[in-house]
Amino acid sequence: MFEIQRSINGTIQMLGRLDASQVEKAEDVFDQIVESCVVDFAELKYISSAGLGLIFATHKRLVDGGGALTLINLNPHIREVFEITGFHHIFELS
Amino acid sequence: MTATSRGFRREFASLEEVFAFLEDFTEVEEVGDREAFCINLVVEELFTNMVRHNEGGGESIAVTIGRVDDYVHLELVDFDVSPFDPSSAAKVSVTAGLAERNPGGLGLHIVKTMVDELTYDYDDENRRMRISVTKRLER
Numbered sequence: 001m002f003e004i005q006r007s008i009n010g011t012i013q014m015l016g017r018l019d020a021s022q023v024e025k026a027e028d029v030f031d032q033i034v035e036s037c038v039v040d041f042a043e044l045k046y047i048s049s050a051g052l053g054l055i056f057a058t059h060k061r062l063v064d065g066g067g068a069l070t071l072i073n074l075n076p077h078i079r080e081v082f083e084i085t086g087f088h089h090i091f092e093l094s
Numbered sequence: 095m096t097a098t099s100r101g102f103r104r105e106f107a108s109l110e111e112v113f114a115f116l117e118d119f120t121e122v123e124e125v126g127d128r129e130a131f132c133i134n135l136v137v138e139e140l141f142t143n144m145v146r147h148n149e150g151g152g153e154s155i156a157v158t159i160g161r162v163d164d165y166v167h168l169e170l171v172d173f174d175v176s177p178f179d180p181s182s183a184a185k186v187s188v189t190a191g192l193a194e195r196n197p198g199g200l201g202l203h204i205v206k207t208m209v210d211e212l213t214y215d216y217d218d219e220n221r222r223m224r225i226s227v228t229k230r231l232e233r
Contacts, residue, residue: 017113019109019113019138020106020109020138020142021106021107021108021109021110046131046134046135048135048138048139048142048201048204049139049197049200049201049204050142050201052197052200053197053200056195056197057197059192060192060195063192076128077127077128077131080128081135081204084188084203084204084207084208085186085188085200085203085204086186086187086188086189086190086195089188089189089191090191090192090195
C-alpha cells in the first residue's frame, strides 16, 4: 500500500511502501513540483531504488532551476539506504 | 534448512505478493526489522531487474527463501532468458556530486552492499538464470 499527497503548506507526505509497482503514482505528484519542496517520510516504511530514482531525478531538476528537495523524518532503515547509495551527501536530510 | 519457494508472475504488480510471501517467512523465523527490510529490498531489486531486463522470459520468476542457523538464503530463478551476471554490473560512484550522478545501477549496488554473498549461474541448455544471495542475521 502506498499513498502520497501534498498538504496545504506544500509539503509532500508519503505513506506506506514506495516500491517499483507504486512509483508511477508518486511520479504523478513529483512531476508537478516546480519549486523547492519538503518531502515528509514520517509514514513511509520502505523505499527501493525505483523510488530513490524518482526523488533523485526530481531533486536534480529542481537544483538546475535553483531549488531543491528537503527530506525529513526518514526512518533508520530508509536512512541507511540513503547512506548506502551516497544520497545522504546529495540531499538535505533532517 | 527450512526453505519455501513460490513462482510469481513476471510483472511489477507481483511485488505485493512477493512481499507477503517474504513476510510470512520473516515472521515465522522472527527475523529482525532491519534484516526483514533488507530482505524485501534485495528481493525487489533482483526481481524487478529480471522483469525489466529479461524481456521474453518465462511467465514466472521463482523465489526461494530459507534459513540455516544465522543465515538467510535467497534464490531467484528466471527461465528462458539470456545470461546477465549482476555481479559484473558497473560500479556506482556513491561519492560523486549531484551533477555527476545518475540513478542508474542503484538497485544492484544496494543488493551487493546489503548481502554477504551473491552468486550467479546460468544454465545454457535450459536458458535458466539463478541468482543466490546470503544474508547474515544479527543476533
